[in-house]
Amino acid sequence: MKISTKGRYALTIMLHLGRAYDSHQYISLSEISEREKISLKYLEKIMISLKKADFFDVQKGKDGGYRLKKKPEEITIGSIIRAAEEELDIVDCVKKDGCPNKERCDAYPLWKGLSDEINLYLESKNLGEYL
Amino acid sequence: MKISTKGRYALTIMLHLGRAYDSHQYISLSEISEREKISLKYLEKIMISLKKADFFDVQKGKDGGYRLKKKPEEITIGSIIRAAEEELDIVDCVKKDGCPNKERCDAYPLWKGLSDEINLYLESKNLGEYL
DNA sequence: TGAATTCCTACTAATTTGGTAGTAAAATAA
DNA sequence: TTATTTTACTACCAAATTAGTAGGAATTCA
Numbered sequence A, B: 001m002k003i004s005t006k007g008r009y010a011l012t013i014m015l016h017l018g019r020a021y022d023s024h025q026y027i028s029l030s031e032i033s034e035r036e037k038i039s040l041k042y043l044e045k046i047m048i049s050l051k052k053a054d055f056f057d058v059q060k061g062k063d064g065g066y067r068l069k070k071k072p073e074e075i076t077i078g079s080i081i082r083a084a085e086e087e088l089d090i091v092d093c094v095k096k097d098g099c100p101n102k103e104r105c106d107a108y109p110l111w112k113g114l115s116d117e118i119n120l121y122l123e124s125k126n127l128g129e130y131l
Numbered sequence C: 001t002g003a004a005t006t007c008c009t010a011c012t013a014a015t016t017t018g019g020t021a022g023t024a025a026a027a028t029a030a
Numbered sequence D: 001t002t003a004t005t006t007t008a009c010t011a012c013c014a015a016a017t018t019a020g021t022a023g024g025a026a027t028t029c030a
Helices: A005-019 A029-036 A040-051 A077-085 A108-124 B005-023 B029-036 B040-051 B077-085 B108-124
Strands: A056-059 A065-068 B056-059 B065-068
Touching (some): A005 A029, A005 A077, A029 A040, A029 A065, A040 A056, A040 A077, A077 A108, A108 B108, B005 B029, B005 B077, B029 B040, B077 B108
Antiparallel strands (some): B056 B065
């Protein structure tokens, strides 16, 4: 049971963009790559997932990069991890239609409870708290 | 971020043994295997991990199997998952000596908080609650 | 002695994770 | 227009982890 590097790096990226939010400047992935010693190519890949969540204004070319559309305080950690990990369910059973046997399964309430706990926690935190 | 089948099946095993607790009878893995349609060999493997936690009395041979040493109410879900998954830390950073940079890392409090939340939850639940 | 069971060791297939590589497309500035 | 910087897209690949499988040895009980 692990958050993958994908999820962790996604948060790292978001923290960088969060810190730059007030300046309205674009931050390029190469800048983050250098500062965090994470390969540019891998960051690009993670960005593909993050972009689906529509967090960014994007600017190509010189001095381009990414910029948050919303204030860091308005972006929940849950939305970031969910976008990066694609899936934020601790067991398949709790997914919609994840288990045909929910009603009779003794274990289901446990996994559902844990899943809810995690989601609630991550939803209760926002990016602004960690800058 | 997933609980593996190993962790889930471990709980399944423990639920069976928990239900049999009052009868003091031994339950064999082949019985659980049949009832749950999980391969006997895989259950045996999971059992290797679980046994490290010293949950069971063991009886080989006819009518043998496993039996809980303690009341289901005295066995936390956390102790089960921890034994099965070997590791119950959501990110490596929160492990002892998991990160040399803890103090300066903006993300650390988040992962630590989440990890604590999960552990607290699983430690607060016991096997008896799910029988 | 025979059947049922755990115990032990080793192997393997499938999936996920953690990347890398190359190139196209867009934006900007000279 | 051209060079540079950036994102966007597509494809591939290696390592690690997960999810098993296989075969037999040891133990226990009837």
